[in-house]
Amino acid sequence: MSHTVTDDSQGTAARRPGYGQLLRTPGAWTFLLPGFLARQPFAMLTIGIVLLVQSTTGSYGTAGVVAAVTGVSMALFAPQSGKLADRFGQRAVLMPGVMVHAASVTALITLALADAPLWALFAAAVPTGASVPQVGPMVRARWAAKLEGTPLLGTAAAFESVTDEFTFVVGPVLATALCTGVHPAAGLIAEAALTLVGGVLFAAQKRTQPEVRHAATAGSGPRVSALSVPGLRVLVVAFLGIGSVFGGMQVSLTAFTEEIGNPGVNGVLYGVFAAGNMLAGIVCGAIAWKSGPLRRVVIGYSALTVTASALWAADSVLLLAVLGLLVGLCIAPPLIGGYTLVDALVPASARTEAFTWLTGAVALGQALAVTAAGRLADSSGSSAGFVVPLVGTALALVTLLALRSRLAPAQDGSGGRIAARGASGMGHRSRVTVD
Structure with missing residues (x-):
């Protein structure tokens, strides 16, 4: 299943504008x-x-x-x-x-x-x-x-x-x-x-x-929690797995560099990991994607799980740096795709809440991973600590694949086309086509 974003006013495939155009947004x-x-x-x-x-x-x-x-x-x-x-x-x-x-x-x-x-x-x-x-x-x-x-x-x-x-x-x-x-x-x-x-x-x-969108307006009904949206709950699980990577890497890299007697290299290794994520984010924003955010989330998360599965076997600084870079490169696509899906899944009146659920999920996954990886590293060494990102991403991937249908915006019965609300006063409407 893929999503193609088209523009009703032009009838052509929408292309991803660059960062320069974004930063010229009035008031940004x-x-x-x-x-x-x-x-x-x-x-x-x-x-x-x-x-x-x-x-x-x-x-x-x-x-x-x-x-x-x-x-x-x-x-x-x-x-x-x-x-x-x-x-x-x-x-x-x-x-x-x-x-x-x-x-x-x-x-x-x-x-x-x-x-x-x-x-x-x-x-x-x-x-x-x-x-x-x-x-x-x-x-x-x-x-x-x-x-x-x-x-x-x-x-x-x-x-x-x-x-x-x-x-x-x-x-x-x-x-x-x-x-x-x-x-x-x-x-x-x-x-x-x-x-x-x-x-x-x-x-x-x-x-x-x-x-501020008040629930008391006519016909609006009761205020709906963002977590009542099934797709957001799936994304929360996925972001818990991403948090397990951050927490597991922080503790296990520290333990690894202490084991080899070179704790000073810890900052370099974590910097390589973070730089990979940042680089992938830059590239993801520059590319005009033909595939939709759901497909990018699934593919990116699968790649993240595969790369994280090799961390426990790393036995040298160079190998761990390479693997850390690859893991970092694989984080940005599902992360960005997940945040993009929120716009299609969650009403505007609950969007800030939705974003905080995802941010909180990363923080919770990181906190749990820090505790688990720390105990494993203390008892069995840094290799055991690196198992935490593998388990966290694998469990989240299984959930993501099993419930991926919940991440597709609800169809309106007109051949799979869904009209997404445009920004008020913009005179612009876009739609998402489910192939």
Whole structure:
């Protein structure tokens, strides 16, 4: 099954515009720049917690558990944040959220430096994770509101994937440099400051905020949760598997480099992995695809599972770098395809919530993988830790293949053609054809 996107106004196959055209979208830079600043903390939080707690307790295990509690908390509360943003507006959620997050991080830092008991660290870790501002999904929702029904929407999904990967290259490096070169708490202090400043600046951009769609309007019926859409639930499982790759790679690469007595190469190996993902995201956004996002998700996820299955057998830095690059290259296509499918599957009134479910799924998969890979690496070595990405992606792939029909937008009975709503006032309509 494939999807061909056509334009009703021209009757020709829609081609993927480039990043230059995307960035010339009126008003784009007003939310992109503060959004980029505000999403850096997302990539700094986990490593900042690990380095601080390890320095105060001397235990990577304790540090990993505290970081995992933060990740699970974020995964559980992020969709609620997205739901509130859809209902009341992004600014109404962001402003109190960044204040709570800054206060929670401050409390976590204070407790860690005071050698507080583990339960106290958990008590601070929960609100820290729950209040992480969901700026990435909010940026995606702004793109969707501005570009709905246009070919630029796919380019925006690819651009956001590249931006996410860039933050995961810059954020951990910045946090590590601050923690090791300045003070063990400096990484988390910078994370809280960036969250506060970036979040406030992003929230101030009211003109690009998606319109709040009130459920009380005539004929609208009760507000529907994004998770009630069957296709989104399938994507959540797929993104859990992607999160297992991120978490499994972080822990297992660290364990591998310690086993070979060269821990300094860990950053290089993870950088190669992240660079592969970023490169694939750039390419995915530049290509005018003839196949639809569903096919790209299935093919890309199959390739991801195959490449992840070889990680456990790597016995040299060079081989692990090559495999890490391949795994990274295979992440972007299903990631971008999944975010693109949200636009066709989920009503606009629940789109921010949908994006946060996917972001939360990655965070939850990462948190579970960090815990599982850490235990396996401690007991059986880094090779056992690399089994976690294999198992996570394999289980998610089976689910994806079995339920792929739920990822096709509902047909209207007219020969498989489905009319997708164009952006209001654009005078432009596009349709998706199921071959």
